[in-house]
Amino acid sequence: MSEMENVSVTAIPEGARILDVREDYEWEAGHAPGALHIPLDQLPERLDDLDPDTDLAVICRSGGRSARAAQWLEAHGYSAVNVTGGMGAWLEAGQPMVSDNGKEPTVV
Template sequence: MFPPSVPSVAASAVPAGAHIVDVREDDEWAAGHVEGALHIPLADVPVRLGEIPADADVYVICRSGGRSSRAVAWLSQNGVDAMNVDGGMGAWADAGRPMVSETGAEPFVR
């Protein structure tokens, strides 16, 4: 299911100000996401590669880690220093890391 040997990091260890790419779908993003993250649904990653920083570490997140793991494998093969956020947004929320929503409601992980 997950690509082998994908670099990963705990949600609690993602540094403040890190470049975060959220590969979830639009409704998941709207419900709650990391403020300042770049939203690129997984299927769009190849065509939007140019939007992802090539000169910095990139932390990729989804709901639980599956889609982001696939994105990290692909990004790594295409020259991006990418790391999977273990446990995804669920782990991010559990770690008490800040989130925002697009709806104005209290953010949550969908």
């Protein structure tokens, strides 16, 4: 298997689609604007939701689940990088966030 690429939140490739693989409650609390949400355990059956020609920056809370997802996607012919530090690093870097629960966006 090829080496998966890890990128920091500030080095996400221009034009990359952010794929958030966290659980629903985590997504609702806070996520990157415009990100696509597919929980890790739903990825195999929702693979058709992704465009194989789009570069994906895969993110979770801290980087573990997104690393597994990015490796799996790469093995299935998709272009994916793992976002190091996940949404925790996203928040620390002051990147924009939105929530779906009417509260101030946060990382849970």
